[in-house]
Amino acid sequence: MQNENITYITAKNKWYRIKFRELWEYRDLMMLFVKRNITTSYKQTVLGPLWIIINPLLSTVVFTVIFGVIAGISTDGIPQFLFYMSGNVLWGFFSNCLNKGSGTFLMNRNLFGKVYFPRLVSPLSDMIYSFINYAIQMIVYVGLVVVYAITTPNVQPNMYLFLLPVLVIQTAVLGMSVGLIISSITTKYRDLNILVSFCVSLWMYVTPVVYPASKIPENLRGLIMANPVAPIMEIYRHAFLGCGSFELFYWLISLAVTLVLMVFGLIVFNKVEKNFIDTV
Amino acid sequence: MDKNCVIKVENLQKEYKLGVIGTGTLRRDIQSWVAKKRGKEDPNRRIGAKTYEKGETFLALDDFNIEIFRGERVGIIGANGAGKSTFLKLLSRITAPTDGKIAYRGRIASMLEVGTGFHGELTGRENIYLNGAILGMSKAEVDKKMDQIIEFSECEQFIDTPVKRYSSGMFVKLAFAVASHLDAEIMIMDEVLAVGDMKFQKKCIAKMRELAVDENRTVLYVSHNMNTIQDLCNRCIVLDKGKKVYDGEVDEAIKLYLGGDNDEFFSYEFVDDRYKFPVKHRRLDLKNVKYIGRTTNLFYDDEPLCLELKWKNLEDIKSLSLRIEIQDARRLPITSYLLEHFYSGKKGEENTLKLKLDVSKFTDGRYAARYIFYDKAGEKAPYEDVEDSMGLAFRRYISDNHKRRWHRSWGSVKLGDIEIME
Numbered sequence: 001m002q003n004e005n006i007t008y009i010t011a012k013n014k015w016y017r018i019k020f021r022e023l024w025e026y027r028d029l030m031m032l033f034v035k036r037n038i039t040t041s042y043k044q045t046v047l048g049p050l051w052i053i054i055n056p057l058l059s060t061v062v063f064t065v066i067f068g069v070i071a072g073i074s075t076d077g078i079p080q081f082l083f084y085m086s087g088n089v090l091w092g093f094f095s096n097c098l099n100k101g102s103g104t105f106l107m108n109r110n111l112f113g114k115v116y117f118p119r120l121v122s123p124l125s126d127m128i129y130s131f132i133n134y135a136i137q138m139i140v141y142v143g144l145v146v147v148y149a150i151t152t153p154n155v156q157p158n159m160y161l162f163l164l165p166v167l168v169i170q171t172a173v174l175g176m177s178v179g180l181i182i183s184s185i186t187t188k189y190r191d192l193n194i195l196v197s198f199c200v201s202l203w204m205y206v207t208p209v210v211y212p213a214s215k216i217p218e219n220l221r222g223l224i225m226a227n228p229v230a231p232i233m234e235i236y237r238h239a240f241l242g243c244g245s246f247e248l249f250y251w252l253i254s255l256a257v258t259l260v261l262m263v264f265g266l267i268v269f270n271k272v273e274k275n276f277i278d279t280v
Numbered sequence: 281m282d283k284n285c286v287i288k289v290e291n292l293q294k295e296y297k298l299g300v301i302g303t304g305t306l307r308r309d310i311q312s313w314v315a316k317k318r319g320k321e322d323p324n325r326r327i328g329a330k331t332y333e334k335g336e337t338f339l340a341l342d343d344f345n346i347e348i349f350r351g352e353r354v355g356i357i358g359a360n361g362a363g364k365s366t367f368l369k370l371l372s373r374i375t376a377p378t379d380g381k382i383a384y385r386g387r388i389a390s391m392l393e394v395g396t397g398f399h400g401e402l403t404g405r406e407n408i409y410l411n412g413a414i415l416g417m418s419k420a421e422v423d424k425k426m427d428q429i430i431e432f433s434e435c436e437q438f439i440d441t442p443v444k445r446y447s448s449g450m451f452v453k454l455a456f457a458v459a460s461h462l463d464a465e466i467m468i469m470d471e472v473l474a475v476g477d478m479k480f481q482k483k484c485i486a487k488m489r490e491l492a493v494d495e496n497r498t499v500l501y502v503s504h505n506m507n508t509i510q511d512l513c514n515r516c517i518v519l520d521k522g523k524k525v526y527d528g529e530v531d532e533a534i535k536l537y538l539g540g541d542n543d544e545f546f547s548y549e550f551v552d553d554r555y556k557f558p559v560k561h562r563r564l565d566l567k568n569v570k571y572i573g574r575t576t577n578l579f580y581d582d583e584p585l586c587l588e589l590k591w592k593n594l595e596d597i598k599s600l601s602l603r604i605e606i607q608d609a610r611r612l613p614i615t616s617y618l619l620e621h622f623y624s625g626k627k628g629e630e631n632t633l634k635l636k637l638d639v640s641k642f643t644d645g646r647y648a649a650r651y652i653f654y655d656k657a658g659e660k661a662p663y664e665d666v667e668d669s670m671g672l673a674f675r676r677y678i679s680d681n682h683k684r685r686w687h688r689s690w691g692s693v694k695l696g697d698i699e700i701m702e
Contacts, residue, residue, distance in 0.1 A: 006281060009373060009382040029413035036410055040401040114396040115414055116373035189309070274376040277369075278296065 018270050023118045033125035038132065052136050056092055060085045067210045076212040076243035077154045082144055086237050087209035089141050093134040093168075094175045094229060095200050100126035101179015102196050104269075105187050105276055112277060119273040120266075123183075127176050131168075145240050156242030160235060167236050174228055174258045177265035184265075184272040187279055208233050213244055228254040228261075281383055286466055286498045287348040287371070292380035294341040294366050294522075340366040342522040344380070350465075351496040353489065355503065355513035355530060357537050362519040364502045368392060368468055371500075386465025389415050393470070395455035400444030404435055404454055407443050411458045425461045432487070433457035434480070453480055460487050467491070470502045485512045506534050506610045531609055531688075535646065538611075545672055546570065546577045555670040557650075563595040563666040564653050570672075572634065577674045585637040585674060589651065590630065597666070598624045601656040604637070604671065607648040608692050614647070615693060620656060639676065643686055643694050648673045 042048045060081060067073045068080035075083035104123045105112070112119060148155040186193045207229045208216070216224050224230055231250040238244045281288055341363045348354055356364050370377050372390035397414040398407050408429055412422040422429075430439055433454045435446075443451065459467070467488065489512060491497040503509055509516060509530060516533035518526035526536050547570030550556065556566075571577060572586040579585055587604075600623040605616045617637055625631065649671030654663040686694060 004385060006383055006385050009370065009377065009384075011377050011379050011381075026413070026416075028417075028419045032410050032413045032419075036399055036402060036406075039406070040399060043401045111397050111414075113374060114393045115390060117414060117416065277375045 018120075018266055019118060023120055023124075026117050026121050029117055030121050030125045030128070033122065034128045034132070037125070037129040049136075052133050053140050056085065056088045056137050057140070059092075060088050063088065063210055073211050074215055076214055078241050078243050079148055079152060079155070082148050082155065082241065083212075083237075083243075084210065085141055085144060086240055087233065089134065089137045090171065090233060090236055091204055091207070091209045091229075092137070093130060094171050095204070096130040096133065097127055097172050097175025098179045098182075098200060099196065100130060101176040102182035102186065102193070104180065104183040105272070106183070106193060109277065120269065123176055123180060127172050130175075131172060134168075141240075154242070157240055158238075158242055160239035160246055163235060163239060167232050167239075170255065170258055171229075171232055173262050174232075177258070177261040180265035180269045181261070184268040184276075187272055187276040203227075203229070206230075208237075208244075212237075225250040226253065228257040230254070281385070282347075282349075284350045285347050286350050286386065287346070287382070287384045287500075289344060289346045290381045292341055292344040292367075292370065292382060293339065293378050294363075294370060294375075295337045295339055295378040297337055339522050341370070341377075344522070344524055346517065346524065346527065348498060348500070350498060351492050352515050353492045353499045353501070353513045355501050355509040355516040355533070356519065357503065357506070357509060357516060357533065358519035361521070363522040364519055365392070365470060366522075367519070368470055368500070368502060372468055384466060387416055387463070388466045388468060389459055389462040389464035390468040391455070391459045391470065392468070394452045395443075398443055398451070398455065401442050403442055404433075404439040404446070405430075407454065408458055411455065412462070415459060415462050416464070417462055421463065429457045429461050432460065432483075449477055449480070456480075456484055460484070460491065464497070466498045466500070468500045471504065481508070488512060506538070507612070510534065510610060531645065535609055538609075546574050548672060550669065557668040557670070559665040559668045561664065561666070563593070563597060563655070564591050564600075565594055566591045566651065566653070566667050566669050567630075569651070571674075577672060578677060579639055579674055580677055581679055582640045585639045587635045587637065587672070589633045589635070591633075591653075591667070593625050593627050593629045593631070595627050596625070597655070599655065599657045600624065600666070601654050601663070602633075603652045603654065604635075605650040605652065606642070607650065609646050609648070611648060613650075639674070641693050641695065642676045643688075643692050644676055644678050645688070645692055646673065646675050647692070 038049075042051060045051065047054065063084040064080045068075065068084065101123045104119070104126075108119075108122050112122075145155065145157060149157055182192055182196055204210075206224055206227055208224070213221075213225070213230065213234045225234075225247070231247065231254040234244050235246055235251060238246050340361075344363070344367065356367065358364050368390065369375050369392070371382060371384070372388060372392065374392075395407075395411065397411055399410065402410065405426075408426065409419065409422050413419065430436055433439075433450075433456075435450050435454050435457075438446065438450065443454070446454070459469075469488075485508065488499050488501075492499050499512070501509065501512055513530050515528065516526075516530040517524060518533050518537050526533050547568065548555075549568040550566055567590045569590070570588050572588050574586075599621050601618070601620040602622065603616050603618055605613050607613050619635070623631070623633075651667070651669050651671045652665055653667040654665045656663050
């Protein structure tokens with residue numbers, strides 16, 4: 001049967017016209033990219049996918065030793081290992097989404113230069129891949145939480161866990177949106193590409209990952225909590241461990257910022273994807 | 281858009297900026313921008329570098345218009361930089377045009393590179409899914425065609441091996457197999473078949489032709505290989521410097537592209553070695569050639585081709601032989617006329633040779649010739665060439681009463697009728 005749809009290619013498209021329907025038609029490709037990433041990530045490694053779990057565990061050990069044992073930063077009465085693990089897993093997910101998103105144009109330029117498909121497929125599949133990694137780490141983390149909740153009276157998972165899906169989606173969307181914006185700019189300015197990894201680690205230190213929000217000096221508190229990742233981190237930890245507090249005000253700001261960045265990211269990405277191959 | 285029109289291109293234009301695009305770092309770009317606003321000289325301009333002002337651009341495609349219809353097999357040829365690949369890139373939506381419009385009907389499968397998106401670590405089978413999806417197939421579609429694809433690719437044995445261990449030939453085969461089984465109405469190929477072996481190339485061309493003829497698909501093929509173009513296409517576009525210079529018959533297009541400049545000659549005097557091929561030891565100098573009593577190189581129906589050759593001996597020559605090679609428009613030899621042991625002579629002698637060739641078996645079209653003189657003193661090949669030169673081209677035209685049904689693709693020499701045995 002012949003497909004009779006007519007497609008038009010013109011010099012200018014409306015900047016707000018993002019082809020979501022087309023994106024949906026390419027869902028198979030998205031899943032195949034995810035599958036490709038999974039199958040190829042740990043090829044020719046001895047431990048294979050075990051690395052997904054080993055990675056955060058190792059950095060948690062490092063954090064525990066440096067920030068917990070040596071620096072002696074308070075963890076609000078939560079066992080140090082659990083406290084750092086919780087920050088690590090979520091931050092890892094966020095930074096993965098951001099890093100992968102920011103590499104979209106540069107990493108895929110060979111592919112994008114030879115064949116057309118909605119470019120958004122690529123960062124979205126990276127996001128899904130990051131989510132799968134995160135989910136696997138969550139299994140270990142939840143296991144730890146359960147063990148500690150039984151043995152330690154301070155660890156108290158609570159009702160806020162119902163917010164978890166929203167938090168996870170917000171983290172992914174925020175990470176990817178920032179990534180897309182960076183990716184769009186890097187097609188012209190490569191500097192940013194180098195800056196990204198530095199900025200991401202810097203960002204981690206202005207987010208309550210290795211310290212609880214309660215230990216932020218009062219005069220800096222507003223500033224730090226204005227960082228959109230900070231409230232997510234706090235609520236997340238509050239839900240699982242019962243430490244810290246739930247502050248709706250900061251979370252609403254964070255949600256608004258996420259939304260704005262998402263819209264902005266999509267528009268910029270949509271604009272750049274049409275011609276980036278000429279400049280990259 | 282007309283019902284049978286599958287691709288319609290109107291006033292298409294693609295502009296590239298000349299010079300360096302930006303300076304690549306944000307700080308310098310801001311510096312340059314500030315300087316420009318203040319009306320000062322750009323501090324980042326290299327001294328002595330030519331300034332590319334606004335508007336200094338390069339048109340890779342300029343006012344390009346074309347309509348392509350269902351079932352056409354269109355070849356696109358042109359020198360490097362003529363705009364062929366730009367056109368395909370615009371058509372496959374890799375980059376956007378600067379001006380103009382393209383409309384197409386149905387889906388486009390483009391193969392601008394062999395095995396785009398193939399991942400070395402994945403097996404052949406996994407790559408079929410991936411590549412299929414990249415080209416726009418759904419998983420269900422690939423599933424349905426999996427067996428056909430594997431069979432066509434001739435890679436059955438290795439289908440579950442990572443493709444990083446494939447040879448480049450196998451790679452192409454697999455990639456082409458996927459692309460050709462895509463249910464796209466339009467197929468775009470950019471010089472991709474060249475990597476496969478001859479047998480596979482033939483198979484691909486046959487497959488593409490079959491898709492076009494049987495299923496009314498449209499094929500666009502870019503190549504520098506005129507044989508492939510001639511085998512595959514039934515329409516040909518010649519591009520030059522971003523403009524369409526010819527659109528029509530394949531033979532004419534190839535002729536225009538190859539630009540045989542002695543095509544219309546009916547006599548020629550060799551003044552230099554421009555039309556001579558190198559021989560190891562030249563002992564004879566062909567001076568001039570002409571068609572006797574002619575003012576054109578067109579030969580009708582049964583007319584014989586009467587040829588006069590004049591040469592000078594550079595050395596003593598014994599047992600000279602001559603081979604006249606006839607080539608088709610692609611410059612591939614079709615056949616040769618032989619004249620053996622016809623002459624011996626002393627150094628310095630000048631000679632004229634008049635020959636009559638029967639060219640009645642050649643069908644309508646244009647042929648090139650090549651004259652090779654050789655020394656056949658001994659009976660053992662290889663003989664030593666003593667002169668080798670491009671010959672006069674000739675055209676054949678069979679008038680209607682002589683014409684029997686004959687198609688170009690049947691070949692250019694029409695042999696005799698077949699006799700039925702008792």
